[in-house]
Amino acid sequence: MESLDFSHNAFLLGMSCLIALVAGFTGLSLTRNLSDKTVQQKTMSVALASVALGGGIWSMHFVAMLGLQLPVLFYYDSAITLMSALIAILIVGAALILLHFTQRTPVVISLAGALVGVGILVMHYIGMAGLELCRAIYTTGGVLMSSLVAIALCVLAIWAAYGHRTNRNIVLGTLCFAGAVCSVHFLAVAETNFVAVPHGVEFGPRMSNEVLAIGVIISSFVIFGAFLWVGITYLVAPTEAQKLPPDLSVAMPVSAGLQIPCERDGGKVFVSPSDVMLLRADGHYTQIYTRDDRLFCVWPITEATKRLLPFGFLQTHRSYLVNPSQVARFERTKDKGRCLFDGEDLPPVPVSRSKLKEIQDALRSPTGAIRAG
Numbered sequence: 001m002e003s004l005d006f007s008h009n010a011f012l013l014g015m016s017c018l019i020a021l022v023a024g025f026t027g028l029s030l031t032r033n034l035s036d037k038t039v040q041q042k043t044m045s046v047a048l049a050s051v052a053l054g055g056g057i058w059s060m061h062f063v064a065m066l067g068l069q070l071p072v073l074f075y076y077d078s079a080i081t082l083m084s085a086l087i088a089i090l091i092v093g094a095a096l097i098l099l100h101f102t103q104r105t106p107v108v109i110s111l112a113g114a115l116v117g118v119g120i121l122v123m124h125y126i127g128m129a130g131l132e133l134c135r136a137i138y139t140t141g142g143v144l145m146s147s148l149v150a151i152a153l154c155v156l157a158i159w160a161a162y163g164h165r166t167n168r169n170i171v172l173g174t175l176c177f178a179g180a181v182c183s184v185h186f187l188a189v190a191e192t193n194f195v196a197v198p199h200g201v202e203f204g205p206r207m208s209n210e211v212l213a214i215g216v217i218i219s220s221f222v223i224f225g226a227f228l229w230v231g232i233t234y235l236v237a238p239t240e241a242q243k244l245p246p247d248l249s250v251a252m253p254v255s256a257g258l259q260i261p262c263e264r265d266g267g268k269v270f271v272s273p274s275d276v277m278l279l280r281a282d283g284h285y286t287q288i289y290t291r292d293d294r295l296f297c298v299w300p301i302t303e304a305t306k307r308l309l310p311f312g313f314l315q316t317h318r319s320y321l322v323n324p325s326q327v328a329r330f331e332r333t334k335d336k337g338r339c340l341f342d343g344e345d346l347p348p349v350p351v352s353r354s355k356l357k358e359i360q361d362a363l364r365s366p367t368g369a370i371r372a373g
Helices: 010-030 039-066 078-101 106-129 140-163 167-190 209-233 246-251 301-311 353-363
Strands: 075-077 134-138 192-196 260-264 267-271 276-282 285-290 294-297 314-317 320-322 329-333 336-340 349-351
Touching (some): 010 039, 010 167, 039 167, 039 209, 075 209, 078 106, 078 140, 106 140, 140 167, 167 192, 276 301, 301 314, 301 320, 314 349, 320 349, 336 353, 349 353
Antiparallel strands (some): 134 192, 260 267, 285 294, 314 320, 336 349
């Protein structure tokens, strides 16, 4: 079969790249500051981000396909086209779940990036399989090149956006994500041949370019609307506490700034650090012990450490933080130690060997004077 000549509409190609940028920025912005949110709020944010990123991949692809100009009439299988969108959303959702509901290690970040790259590839080739009266024929070089570029750029995008969760990094991650989506499509199509076929195997009803255009317009409208909604959060003026320089914010009393988000009976409550006796790692979250209660906190121990050490808390062990003003007694036996509290329901806190001297000296200081056992 003879390959068909094809060309592209430059305007639609430009619009497809813009959609990839907007979708990337929206999805990565939706997952900012999730450590302060409840599990339900995190789940909703991750779901919305999955739709934004996965839907953006799909919208970019089919806007670019609307710009594909072939000398024959062709249609799309609506069921396969819909399947390509849903699979992209699910695969991107799996990557975001890894990033936000597991320990964010270098391996996890790289795996999540690779998953997003796979999502782009799967979406592209399933979407191309939906062509009717026209078939795409791929070259080995094109498939390999697009696959390598997709995975490499997506790993780079996730590392850029999640290595440090700053606005600058989100922008860098957006550029890498959009570059991955656009590169996969254009590299793959450049190495693809199209041939006319008399009929196709219909999995679902046929859909013309005109009907597809309506679907793409709607999806793009939703993505741009979400972009405007998320963009507002970058324009909100910072609070007075946020305006303070770092050295002054650290010097503030604990009760003047920080409140620890916790959950009790399905509801969200905030606890003053001065009321906290100790924190203990619990998987990817923490348990907060006060004198009268034990609460679930959405912060992982790494986030709790980063936020509470400037306010005088001590890390006695990789899984424990203590409020030195609440420690009743410190006991040391050879290369082991533990902090004890007044209260029957408060467990002793182990002190790791590498931190024995540091903790003992800190607890003997004027601000943390306690009895040593």
